[in-house]
Amino acid sequence: MVVKKGHRQRQAMATKAQIASAARALFAGQGYVATTIAAIAESADIPAPTIYSAFGGKAAILRAIAWGIADTLDIDRAHEEALAEPDPRDGLRRAANIQRRQFEQMYDVIDIYQEAARTDPDIARDMRTIAANRERAFRRHVEAIAAHLAPGVSTDDGVAIYLTLVLPEVYRTLVIERGWTAGRYENWLADALITQLLP
Template sequence: MAVKEESHRARQAQATKEQVARAARELFAEQGYVATTIAAISEAARIPAQTIYSAFGNKAAILKEISRIWIVEAETRRLAQESLAIKDPAERLRSAAHWQTRQFETGIDVIRIYQEAARVDQQIAGQLARMLKAREQELEIFLNSFKGQLKPKALDLFIACTAAEIYRTLVLDRHWPIEDYERWLADTLVTQLIR
């Protein structure tokens, strides 16, 4: 009975954290990370501020939970893993364009929040640097699976082609349909990376 009760409490605690993270994500995107207070998050989430402090401690921890939820919902790790099974190098890169587009589509706001927060918070700047390094390592593993089929500096080219700023410019500023962006990215990766 005690195990079930602990499991129920753990699920409730996680549900509360996710409720806070979703409310904070909206506020951070609308008002900015710096301008958003725990009191505002508390009001938006309908969770007492003391509970938020107990669950997270600070806004940086809330942002980390926002990122965790985003990565799970984007499913990019699963999609990237599945693309490793594709034999044709052009099709594998098109698959990469798909999971990269999905990551932006589901989380460009999270990227913006991190970039803003990193300018004022050293802890978040460190988190962001570690996230970008981990992304680079995962991409390196993915690109190494092509076994000599790609041009030199393929990693650098992939990172440049998939810069968040390009997505923002084309999709958010220039109003490209997401399908057009994904097609452009796929064509660009194939042209730029394959020998």
């Protein structure tokens, strides 16, 4: 009985992964709004009722995609390591690496979220929560290096600078539109954070 239950759980997880993969490709290719559950069902080769049963709707699928990637990145631990660096410059370089990894692995999902938030109140609420969590993490970092901030840069200024430099639109401009490598973006971001925040 235990074996059967474990097998069913693995099958359910595999089905969800298949749905999420198909949905991610469709969301990125034709947009969140234009993608229907029927289209996801056809692409994933899984009946639409199964998709509704597994997730409930498009918003839940998008959340599952985002959380699945976020889990592999282990962002919270990475931020703690950045905060623990004795040299604030090294901590900011770690922060730049965190942003690079996030954008490298899930920029398409961030872009989908931004589109979806314009029409889906649940996703819009998610976006506000995500933005608040990001700002809280950045504020913790700036507060941790407050004694090292450049003259005239308050904690609030530091948070505003940090938030601006790590905007997804900046990554899009430099990497996707201008052809920078992710490594070049990371180095630029690290240098920009250090130059703007520290003496």
